Amino acid sequence: MKKGKWSLQVTITVFVCAVVALSLLVTNLLVTSTVTENSERNQEEKAGNVARIMAETPLIIDALDGKGDKAAVQDYANQVRMASGVQFVVIMDMKGTRLSHPDPAKVGKPFVGGDEEEVLRGKAYTSISEGTLGRSLRSFTPIFNAEGVEVGAAAVGISLEEVNDAAEKSRENILIGTVLGILAGMAGAVFLAKYIKKILFGLEPFAIAKLLQERSAVLQSVREGVIAVDQDANITLVNKAAEKLVHKAGLTIQNPVGKDINDYMPSSTLKRVLQTGKPELDEEQELKGITLLTNRVPVILDGKTVGAVATFRDKTEISQLAEQLTGVRLYADALRAQSHEFMNKLHVILGMVHMKHYEELAGYISGVVGHHQGEIGSISRKIKDPVLAGFLIGKVSKAREEGAELVYTTGYPVPEGEEHLTHELITIIGNLIDNSLAAVEHSPHKKVSVHFDYGDEILTVEVKDTGSGMSDDIQSRIFEKGFSTKGSDRGIGLHLVRESLSRLDGDMEIQSKEGRGTKVAVYIPYESKGGTS
Template sequence: MKKGKFSLQFIIIMFVCIVVALSLGITDLLISKTITSSVEETQEDKALNVARMVSLNQLVIDSLEGSASSEGIQAFASQIENRTNVNFVTIMDMEGIRLTHPDPEQVGKPFRGGDEGPALKGKEYVSISKGTLGPSLRAFTPIINARGKQVGAAAVGISLENVTKAVNNGRKGMVIGTLIGILIGIMGAVGLARYIKKTLLGLEPFAIARLLEERSSMLQSVREGIIAIDQEGKITLVNRAASKIFKKAGLEEDPLGQSIEEYLPDTRLNRITKSGEMEMDQEQNLHGVTILVNRVPVVVENQPVGAIATFRDKTEVQLLAEQLTGVRKYADALRAQAHEFMNKLHVILGLVRTEQYDTLANYVSETVTHRETEVGFVTKMVIDPVLAGFLIGKLSFARESGVSLSINCENKLPKPENQKITHELITIIGNLVDNALEAVADRPTKKVDLMLDYAEDILTIEVKDSGVGMTKAIQNQILAKGFSTKGANRGLGLYILAQAIERLEGDLIISSKPEKGTNFAVYIPYKAEDEQN
């Protein structure tokens, strides 16, 4: 995403200023035209009204009929000019001879301008012409006596310069208003730009676009499914991994914009939005697909405005857990064997240096005999080499811990038809034996018995210890996730054990009494490899 040449604030200010200036400019043109027309009409009406007033004056009529002196009518015209602020008031007879004029020397001379003809024929009108006083707007009105006979005409003139001045005065207010409007527009543009800039956290559009692209790429690239809702419960975000899981569950419709309650009725996202409390590692069933979900509220300014859930197919998590559990068990077994082997080497080294060769020979012979007996029994009765190696490692670990671990197997245990069962068995046996070893660690008698029996496609696993035992209340909670009598950050082993037994469709029976030890019996359907069709 390329960086813009101008900042968002500059663009907003310029855009608003241009829009305001154009709007006010066009308005000024339109209104100016109206004002000009209105001012001109006002001046015309003013001239006509003065002319009419003059034409109705009895002194004017008497002067035109010869019954009054011309000096009186000249004084009257001058008085009208001064009071109405017109350029001239001229009274003429039917021959067009002036009886009044601002310049006394023009009295008795013909009217100039050439536009008086229609007025002497009884017509009232307004015209623009040039006379002795320059260009002017002229209003003509015929003068009629009491008998209805026209005896002359009155002409009232307003200088065009005065008309233009009146128009300019009218436009002056409009121009001032336009400038004030532009100034207010600039101030408003600056305020708007700053507000938008603050709302966008000071980011420019190109930066917002880049963040959006990066956010989208990150959300689409993660393996966990992600779905988000707003405060109204509408789905606002679904990434690629979530869509894949939804399709696997038979939800083909595009979820964006839909109500979360309609699309996923069993979800708790709406409750998370209202409560503001997160939920971690929860199981949810989507039409047969089990997922592990983390639900977290989206909080803005200490107010929940939505919720987001991240989830993953539980099958994938189980496979990963099985692999990790198997590797850890193998590593523990190898470490125990290596430690035991180093201890024996130290004994052998000591006997060699002290030259106690007879004792050395007996020690090596006993070790080899014990090893052959122990390893031979396990490998003979447990056909699966992975499981056999694991059991041998547990024997070494138990000896290293000072615990007597005995393994009994009445019938040979063949390899399973499905190799995945081996990993589950390692999880089950490993957790049972580890718990038993911990249970007897502080007991005077440190004894653990492991019994394996295979008959009629059923594998029986029984682990008995001489530990402190459990009360009935503890037995009811011992398989719960996170429950432990050994302190914090514990309580996962037996929970994982119960999950593995459930996956194999097996059964677990716990027998225990305080100070009497504990007995775990597990029964699992087990089909041998040589029995497959």
């Protein structure tokens, strides 16, 4: 993907500024003309309104009709002129002689301008002409008496310079607004560019395209199936591994993107995740006879669930790997304990050799050998499966290492079982013993008893400890994956026990009281090797 000449931030800033500037300049051209015309029209209307007011004033009508004092007209006209802010207010009789003027010396003299003839013939209008006060916009209004006879006229003038100043001021305001708008647009463009860059994590378009290609390649190459849905539970993404697993289950919907998740995968609970907003981790999902191990997590944006993603894999593959790892860990644990105990004994022997206590050494070795052979012989007579017996012997060494007593008893010797049973038994018994040893860690009397009984092809294993026991609340949660009273990164043992029992169609009973220890009994269908016992 080739890198662009401009960065995303510069591109957005330049283009937004250009659009804002162009739109405001065009608007300025269109609005300026209209505002100038309106400004001139407003000045014209102002003059006309003052002229009409003067024409309707009784004092002026009476003075022109010969019924009032003509001298009072000058004072009244000047008051109106100053109050309205016009250049002049002139009242003239039918001969064009002024009764008022801003310059008292011009009162009684003829009106100047030559544009007053029409008003003396009863017509109201506006004109532009040169008078004694300079060039002005003039509004003429005829004055009629009570009988409807014209007795004079009113002329109100506004300096053209004032008219032009008003229009220019309007244009200046528009220009200032345009400049401020362009500056605001530029600031907004910079802010928008930075904001977009921020939400894109500082990535340029070419980098986003590259990430999209890499994301697609990764999703299609992983072995886990991946399905994503939007907030309406419609599919937005399905990778090849997911399509393969769904096809393996006999579901063959073409082009699943855009379809409802339950139409494509009926057993999915992604809709529930969308509703609750809570993840569902390591859940088993049945899909037309195929068991999947699924993780479902919501996609949350600004505190709102906007979608969900499910990743899943055929549980058969995971179970095979987990069984191998669990078995290896338990075997290694037992061997480590035996090795540690054996090294301790070798150190004792080495010390006695150095001190030349040969007679005591012979007795010590005889005692160790006798105890060891007796221990091995006792377990071997009770447990016919050599792998299981060796594992149990290793657990005895581990218990001694931790300062605890581990005792095995049998009601009836346990015959050698099928190979798959041995592995499951090691998982079940090993985790139960480990839990019991942990339970007695702080007890004054650290003892764990394991009792085997076999009959009617049912193997019974009871593990009892002298620990502190469990409350009802803890008992209700002990099978939850990840739950533990011993801290984080624990809580997997009893979950594995339950899984193994489920595969063997076995059962479990737990009896526990706080301060009185715990007893766990498991019942497992157990066929001896070759069908003999």
